[in-house]
Amino acid sequence: xxxxxxxxxxxxxxxxxxxxxxxxxxxxxxxxxxxxxxxxxxxxxxxxxxxxxxxxxxxxxxxxxxxxxxxxxxxxxxxxxxxxxxxxxxxxxxxxxxxxxxxxxxxxxxxxxxxxxxxxxxxxxxxxxxxxxxxxxxxxxxxxxxxxxxxxxxxxxxxxxxxxxxxxxxxxxxxxxxxxxxxxxxxxxxxxxxxxxxxxxxxxxxxxxxxxxxxxxxxxxxxxxxxxxxxxxxxxxxxxxxxxxxxxxxxxxxxxxxxxxxxxxxxxxxxxxxxxxxxxxxxxxxxxxxxxxxxxxxxxxxxxxxxxxx
Numbered sequence: 479x480x481x482x483x484x485x486x487x488x489x490x491x492x493x494x495x496x497x498x499x500x501x502x503x504x505x506x507x508x509x510x511x512x513x514x515x516x517x518x519x520x521x522x523x524x525x526x527x528x529x530x531x532x533x534x535x536x537x538x539x540x541x542x543x544x545x546x547x548x549x550x551x552x553x554x555x556x557x558x559x560x561x562x563x564x565x566x567x568x569x570x571x572x573x574x575x576x577x578x579x580x581x582x583x584x585x586x587x588x589x590x591x592x593x594x595x596x597x598x599x600x601x602x603x604x605x606x607x608x609x610x611x612x613x614x615x616x617x618x619x620x621x622x623x624x625x626x627x628x629x630x631x632x633x634x635x636x637x638x639x640x641x642x643x644x645x646x647x648x649x650x651x652x653x654x655x656x657x658x659x660x661x662x663x664x665x666x667x668x669x670x671x672x673x674x675x676x677x678x679x680x681x682x683x684x685x686x687x688x689x690x691x692x693x694x695x696x697x698x699x700x701x702x703x704x705x706x707x708x709x710x711x712x713x714x715x716x717x718x719x720x721x722x723x724x725x726x727x728x729x730x731x732x733x734x735x736x737x738x739x740x741x742x743x744x745x746x747x748x749x750x751x752x753x754x755x756x757x758x759x760x761x762x763x764x765x766x767x768x769x770x771x772x773x774x775x776x777x778x779x780x781x782x783x784x785x786x787x788x
Contacts, residue, residue: 496728498724502724502728504740505718507741513580515748528581529577529581530689532711532712533675533681535713537676557676567677569657573674583643588755590749592749593749597772601626604623605652618774618777629770632767636764641764667720739776
C-alpha cells in the first residue's frame with residue numbers, strides 16, 4: 479500500500495506576502511540609511527530650509543498620491559476626528575524636531591552621531607513602553623537598557639560631554655513612535671503622514687517666506703539641479719514611509735524590528751567609508767558598548783517567539 483504525504487505545503491500567497499514585506503522593509507531602511515548622502519548634495523541649503531521644504535514638498539507629494547489612489551476620503555475622515563488629529567499634530571512636531579536634528583547632523587559632519595542615535599532608539603522605545611504603556615520587560619531587555627545607559631556614561635566621560643545630538647534623535651523618534659502607536663493603525667501611513675505635514679505646513683511656509691525675504695533661500699538661487707534635488711525631498715520623505723507601512727502589514731513585528739538596524743549600520747558605513755568621519759578609539763568604545771546593548775535586544779527578539787512555541 480502506497481503512503482501519501484498529506485501534510486500541507488507552503489502557502490504561495492503567504493510566501494509572496496513575506497517576500498513583498500521583506501523587499502519593502504529593506505527598501506525603506508535602505509533609503510533611510512543612504513539619506514546622509516542626499517543631504518550632503520543639498521549644500522548650500524541650511525538645515526532649517528531643508529526641513530521646511532521637506533514638509534511642504536512631502537505634503538504636495540502625499541496629496542497627489544492620495545488623489546491618484548482615491549485616498550482623499552480617509553484623509554477627510556481623519557481631519558474630522560479631533561483626538562487622532564491632535565495626536566498627529568503632536569507627532570508632526572516630534573518628527574519635525576527629529577528631521578531638523580538629523581539634517582543638522584548630516585550636513586555638519588556628524589553623521590556618526592546620527593547613526594548612534596538610531597542604534598539607541600530601540601532602547602528608548604523599550605524604555606518608553608515600560609514607563610508610559612506599563613509594559614513588562616524581559617531580563618534581556620532590562621540588561622540592554624542598563625548597558626545602553628552605561629554607553630551614554632562612557633561616551634560622556636570620553637567626549638567630555640553628553641551625546642545630546644544622538645539622544646535627541648533617539649528620544650524624538652521614540653516619542654514619535656509612541657504617539658503613532660497610541661493613534662493606532664486605523665489609517666494608512668500616507669494618510670497620517672499627510673495629516674502630520676499638513677499640521678506643520680503653516681510654520682514651514684512661514685520659514686520659507688522669511689528666508690526668501692532675507693535673501694537666504696537657496697531653492698531657486700542655485701540652478702535647476704539644486705531646485706530638483708530639493709523638490710525631490712517630498713518623494714524621499716514619503717516613499718520609505720509607504721514602504722515601511724507595506725512591510726509592517728506583511729511581516730511579524732519582530733522581523734521588522736530586526737530590519738530596522740539596516741539604517742544605522744548603513745549610516746555608520748557611509749559616515750566612515752564615504753564621508754571620512756573619524757573613529758578614534760574612544761568612539762569605537764562608545765559604539766561598541768551600544769552594539770552590545772543592541773545585540774541583547776536582538777537575542778531577546780529571537781528568543782521570544784521560540785519561548786511562545788515551547
